[in-house]
Amino acid sequence: GIEFLPFDIDHSDALRFLKAGDKKIRPPLNAIPTISSAIASGIVSARAGGPFKTRDDLARRSGIGPAALEKLVSTGCINHLPQSSQIDLFSLM
Numbered sequence: 001g002i003e004f005l006p007f008d009i010d011h012s013d014a015l016r017f018l019k020a021g022d023k024k025i026r027p028p029l030n031a032i033p034t035i036s037s038a039i040a041s042g043i044v045s046a047r048a049g050g051p052f053k054t055r056d057d058l059a060r061r062s063g064i065g066p067a068a069l070e071k072l073v074s075t076g077c078i079n080h081l082p083q084s085s086q087i088d089l090f091s092l093m
Contacts, residue, residue: 003023010047
């Protein structure tokens with residue numbers, strides 16, 4: 001009767017499972033395959049400076065590489081973040 005919530009770049013802890021309501025648990029970032037405890041801790045530490053605005057911002061502030069960033073994309077936990085803050089010409093039309 002326990003529901004596991006999805007990974008969340010804004011709410012998941014680096015190393016610990018968190019209670020997220022009645023019978024709901026959010027897994028830590030280091031439970032994602034290939035995301036080490038050091039990478040997860042770096043993300044959570046960088047998150048303390050404010051929410052991530054883009055995927056580029058996440059990579060720059062946390063120091064993660066392209067492989068770790070791609071793994072986070074594949075889990076869906078950063079799908080709400082745009083790639084970068086640059087605006088392309090077609091989005092203005």
